[in-house]
Amino acid sequence: MKRTIFRNQLLPWLLLAPQLVITFVFFLWPAAQAVKQSFLREDAFGTRTSFVGLANFEKLWGNAEYLNSLQVTAVFAISVTILSMGLSLILAVAVDRMIRSSRVYTTLLVWPYAVAPAVAGILWWFIFNPTIGIMPYVLAQVGYDWNHISSKSDAMTLVVIASAWKQISYNFLFFVAGLQAIPASLREAAAIDGAGPVRRFFDITFPLLSPTTFFLLVVNIVYAMFDTFGVIDATTEGGPAQATNIMVYKVYFDGFVGQNMGSSAAQSVVLMMLVLVLTVVQFRYVEKKVEY
Amino acid sequence: MIENRPGLNLLAHLTLIFGVCVVALPVWVAFVASTHGATDFMSGTIPMWPGPHLVENYSQMLGAGVSTSGTPPVATMMLNSLIMALAIAIGKIAISILSAFAIVYFRFPLRGLAFWCIFITLMLPVEVRIVPTFQVVADLGLLNSYAGLSIPLIASATATFLFRQVFLTIPDELTEAARIDGAGPMKFFRDILLPLSRSNIAALFVILFIYGWNQYLWPLLVTTSSDYYTIVAGIKRMADAVDGLPQWHLVMATAMLAMIPPVAVVIGMQRLFVKGLVETEK
Numbered sequence: 123m124k125r126t127i128f129r130n131q132l133l134p135w136l137l138l139a140p141q142l143v144i145t146f147v148f149f150l151w152p153a154a155q156a157v158k159q160s161f162l163r164e165d166a167f168g169t170r171t172s173f174v175g176l177a178n179f180e181k182l183w184g185n186a187e188y189l190n191s192l193q194v195t196a197v198f199a200i201s202v203t204i205l206s207m208g209l210s211l212i213l214a215v216a217v218d219r220m221i222r223s224s225r226v227y228t229t230l231l232v233w234p235y236a237v238a239p240a241v242a243g244i245l246w247w248f249i250f251n252p253t254i255g256i257m258p259y260v261l262a263q264v265g266y267d268w269n270h271i272s273s274k275s276d277a278m279t280l281v282v283i284a285s286a287w288k289q290i291s292y293n294f295l296f297f298v299a300g301l302q303a304i305p306a307s308l309r310e311a312a313a314i315d316g317a318g319p320v321r322r323f324f325d326i327t328f329p330l331l332s333p334t335t336f337f338l339l340v341v342n343i344v345y346a347m348f349d350t351f352g353v354i355d356a357t358t359e360g361g362p363a364q365a366t367n368i369m370v371y372k373v374y375f376d377g378f379v380g381q382n383m384g385s386s387a388a389q390s391v392v393l394m395m396l397v398l399v400l401t402v403v404q405f406r407y408v409e410k411k412v413e414y
Numbered sequence: 415m416i417e418n419r420p421g422l423n424l425l426a427h428l429t430l431i432f433g434v435c436v437v438a439l440p441v442w443v444a445f446v447a448s449t450h451g452a453t454d455f456m457s458g459t460i461p462m463w464p465g466p467h468l469v470e471n472y473s474q475m476l477g478a479g480v481s482t483s484g485t486p487p488v489a490t491m492m493l494n495s496l497i498m499a500l501a502i503a504i505g506k507i508a509i510s511i512l513s514a515f516a517i518v519y520f521r522f523p524l525r526g527l528a529f530w531c532i533f534i535t536l537m538l539p540v541e542v543r544i545v546p547t548f549q550v551v552a553d554l555g556l557l558n559s560y561a562g563l564s565i566p567l568i569a570s571a572t573a574t575f576l577f578r579q580v581f582l583t584i585p586d587e588l589t590e591a592a593r594i595d596g597a598g599p600m601k602f603f604r605d606i607l608l609p610l611s612r613s614n615i616a617a618l619f620v621i622l623f624i625y626g627w628n629q630y631l632w633p634l635l636v637t638t639s640s641d642y643y644t645i646v647a648g649i650k651r652m653a654d655a656v657d658g659l660p661q662w663h664l665v666m667a668t669a670m671l672a673m674i675p676p677v678a679v680v681i682g683m684q685r686l687f688v689k690g691l692v693e694t695e696k
């Protein structure tokens with residue numbers, strides 16, 4: 123709180139006006155429309171709309187495709203988070219040992235942050251292309267027949283790898299910062315007490331890193347759920363047979379391609395509530411600093 | 415480092431080199447593919463070393479594009495991306511620094527409500543409210559325009575919070591001194607706040623430029639005229655169009671061109687980039 127303030131009454135509103143207008147027109151109004159739409163149903167010709175209460179939501183819970191999408195989203199988000207955070211933690215611990223070369227390694231590891239998810243998708247799509255890609259060729263040598271166009275699990279693996287690849291640099295930077303914040307004296311003391319590197323990692327470094335880990339956990343789940351639209355759309359488009367149809371993609375697909383406004387709006391509302399929960403979790407628990 | 419263990423150091427180096435290679439693999443493959451001719455992909459697997467068609471492929475894409483895919487030349491798409499990225503970055507910084515100034519340095523009725531209106535945008539990423547937002551933009555007649563591409567994306571709670579945080583650390587004595595010297599609020603903003611937050615603005619700009627350049631879903635929806643295609647959204651249309659007739663060398667050349675500007679920004683301004691990343695997530 124500032125003690126010294128200016129007394130104008132009109133000026134602050136003028137300063138806030140641009141942001142408030144944009145927020146209202148492009149955020150609050152559409153969000154309100156989504157909520158309203160989710161209680162309505164249009165007839166087949168789009169001429170009459172009627173209020174149907176919670177029917178759109180009830181239909182979602184009975185819809186096998188939607189339940190499948192929930193499951194796909196969970197598998198996808200958890201896999202991306204674990205893969206990307208695991209790799210980044212290993213790389214961050216390795217860089218933490220370096221003195222002179224850490225800057226070079228950091229530069230070589232951070233740039234994928236700048237690659238658009240859609241482009242990341244295209245790159246991995248090409249590498250795994252069943253006819254000309256390298257990976258299917260390598261996998262064929264060990265007897266695995268890769269085909270993400272027909273195999274559900276191959277398609278899921280592909281989008282998980284592409285999404286995790288892009289997120290490695292972000293996690294890496296935060297893990298490095300977290301590791302540097304751990305006082306060296308603690309690890310030195312443990313070393314004097316005879317703890318080896320592995321023991322020191324699990325008993326000191328990893329527990330003290332938990333605020334960073336928890337923060338990244340939330341960020342990665344949010345990333346996998348909402349920012350990976352480009353990866354999915356550029357590669358599998360939700361297929362084969364709904365195997366990679368995550369919730370964000372389904373909202374778009376049902377709304378724009380399927381023209382099912384009521385259902386799409388109900389899905390939007392469910393997603394908004396999910397973001398709300400994740401934001402609250404992030405704000406409440408990150409503040410509290412998870413630590414042992 | 416606690417004690418000297420050459421074995422562990424070697425292991426760490428090997429891990430890092432392996433990591434760097436894995437991270438670079440897709441881009442290397444894309445680069446190699448973009449230097450070959452169309453017939454080199456018929457043989458079965460793609461080559462692992464660059465071919466002789468680098469200049470030819472890239473100049474074809476920049477100048478003419480793939481006529482069959484209905485996408486404009488890549489140079490046009492890159493220009494559109496640049497305009498959109500700059501508009502989003504500058505627009506976001508401008509509106510959020512003003513609103514942070516209003517929230518921190520003034521007391522007025524409904525201040526709390528205004529703050530919450532901005533805060534709530536954190537919870538509404540464009541992907542979750544995509545259909546109604548598209549409707550609003552269509553009703554306003556902003557489809558196929560730079561305004562439609564950028565304005566709906568420039569309201570941001572994160573940038574406002576960042577500037578609020580910065581302003582809260584600026585000592586009150588400066589404000590008092592400015593007021594005693596007879597400076598009004600706008601003069602104080604221009605001559606004291608702006609210069610003091612210069613490095614934060616630069617760091618935020620790097621992050622927002624990348625954010626803007628990499629937008630995908632939004633440009634895909636609001637641009638139906640190829641004059642306004644952005645490169646990240648255009649590349650998908652191109653890949654779709656060449657599905658029947660594989661022109662992977664051209665798609666990969668486009669992918670490289672889509673990556674180069676934001677990657678160059680990250681590598682060239684690494685210090686600002688890291689600062690921006692850490693600050694916006696606080």
